[in-house]
Amino acid sequence: MKLDKELVAASSVPLVLSVLAEGESYGYAIIQRVKELSGGEIEWSDGMLYPVLHWLEKQEWVTSRWGESDSGRKRKYYTLTEGGRKATREQREQWNLVNRTLTQLWKPRYA
Amino acid sequence: MHDMEQRLAAWRKTAAAELGHDDELLDELESHLRDLIVSYTAEGIPLARAFDKAVGQIGAARGIGLEFAKIDDRLPPAGIVTSALVVLMGFRFLYNIWTARSHDGQEYLRDLMSAGFESATSLILVTALLGVSHLALRLFYKNPTRGERRHSRIFLGNYFLAALLMAGSIWLNQAALATQVYPDGTWLLPSVAATIAVRVNLAAMVVWGSMMALGACLGFRHLSLRIKSVLVALFPVLALFGILGRDAFSDLPNLFVFGVPIQLFLTGLGLLAAVIIVAAALPAGCLKPYWRKRAL
Numbered sequence: 001m002k003l004d005k006e007l008v009a010a011s012s013v014p015l016v017l018s019v020l021a022e023g024e025s026y027g028y029a030i031i032q033r034v035k036e037l038s039g040g041e042i043e044w045s046d047g048m049l050y051p052v053l054h055w056l057e058k059q060e061w062v063t064s065r066w067g068e069s070d071s072g073r074k075r076k077y078y079t080l081t082e083g084g085r086k087a088t089r090e091q092r093e094q095w096n097l098v099n100r101t102l103t104q105l106w107k108p109r110y111a
Numbered sequence: 112m113h114d115m116e117q118r119l120a121a122w123r124k125t126a127a128a129e130l131g132h133d134d135e136l137l138d139e140l141e142s143h144l145r146d147l148i149v150s151y152t153a154e155g156i157p158l159a160r161a162f163d164k165a166v167g168q169i170g171a172a173r174g175i176g177l178e179f180a181k182i183d184d185r186l187p188p189a190g191i192v193t194s195a196l197v198v199l200m201g202f203r204f205l206y207n208i209w210t211a212r213s214h215d216g217q218e219y220l221r222d223l224m225s226a227g228f229e230s231a232t233s234l235i236l237v238t239a240l241l242g243v244s245h246l247a248l249r250l251f252y253k254n255p256t257r258g259e260r261r262h263s264r265i266f267l268g269n270y271f272l273a274a275l276l277m278a279g280s281i282w283l284n285q286a287a288l289a290t291q292v293y294p295d296g297t298w299l300l301p302s303v304a305a306t307i308a309v310r311v312n313l314a315a316m317v318v319w320g321s322m323m324a325l326g327a328c329l330g331f332r333h334l335s336l337r338i339k340s341v342l343v344a345l346f347p348v349l350a351l352f353g354i355l356g357r358d359a360f361s362d363l364p365n366l367f368v369f370g371v372p373i374q375l376f377l378t379g380l381g382l383l384a385a386v387i388i389v390a391a392a393l394p395a396g397c398l399k400p401y402w403r404k405r406a407l
Contacts, residue, residue, distance in 0.1 A: 045170035
């Protein structure tokens with residue numbers, strides 16, 4: 001099952017925030033984590049992650065620093081800020097609400 | 112491996128053409144591309160194919176650039192710019208009607224249509240200076256992005272149109288004044304078009320230029336350098352416009368803008384714009400990329 005483009009776009013912020021809530025990460029690893037957790041069902045065009053990351057940084061929900069990979073290559077790492085943690089909690093509540101509502105609506109019909 | 116480095120450099124150059132020469136962003140994308148290549152080759156995919164696959168997975172730079180454009184909330188929405196232009200134009204025409212209300216017949220029309228064109232020489236000079244400074248920047252800065260080229264064409268088109276229409280309007284008015292004959296409406300349409308085009312162009316340069324410059328310098332680092340450079344050149348020229356306008360308008364002592372004599376208004380506008388651009392550009396490091404050019 002492939003997600004609609006609109007849903008992929010809408011879920012990108014909570015997904016990235018939630019991955020970063022697990023700890024500091026970088027672009028490629030964030031995408032791999034989402035792919036792994038969704039069983040490969042949620043797939044982005046990798047480059048599209050960067051406008052999201054830069055937007056999150058602009059909102060001061062994440063901070064970034066340049067570091068080095070194990071092989072010594074330059075790599076940009078992102079970390080959640082306190083504001084980002086708050087935003088993650090809010091996103092979580094909103095998505096849970098949508099989930100609960102849809103679950104109740106669909107339960108009787110398909111039970 | 113050497114071949115891959117060459118292909119990476121070529122990919123980076125192509126991406127820079129769409130995303131602007133934002134080295135940090137390009138470094139970040141390149142790092143991602145290398146991660147993908149490493150993971151594909153680890154799966155046993157040959158290097159050349161791994162590279163192509165990784166480039167496909169990153170996606171088109173154009174699409175990424177469009178996404179970045181969406182998150183640029185510092186750029187003025189088109190609606191605000193249009194509204195500002197309409198208000199300026201409306202103000203100008205109301206002013207024209209107000210000053211011409213005491214006249215009648217042909218004299219009324221002449222005042223209505225030629226308002227401001229007594230200073231056409233200085234306006235043409237300013238337009239020419241804008242065009243020349245822009246052309247100089249075009250020659251000096253290489254590898255413009257598509258967006259930069261488009262903006263450049265629009266700016267140059269505007270300068271050309273403004274200068275042409277102003278020159279045409281001067282000629283029409285001079286001819287009418289020399290013969291003391293105002294043909295029955297035949298010059299009305301071009302003259303109205305000239306008035307509107309010139310005012311829209313000048314207003315657009317001031318309103319759009321100010322907002323773009325502020326947007327560019329207050330933090331939106333993905334705005335193309337070409338546009339920034341045009342703006343950096345634009346504002347000192349507007350300051351010059353103020354100085355030129357002061358002399359050029361000296362024979363029109365009764366023109367006021369918001370209660371201020373037009374000479375003072377134009378001088379103040381030019382100087383204020385110059386101060387804003389310098390104050391905003393220097394701390395934000397907007398000018399840095401002009402001498403920190405990375406070899407691709």
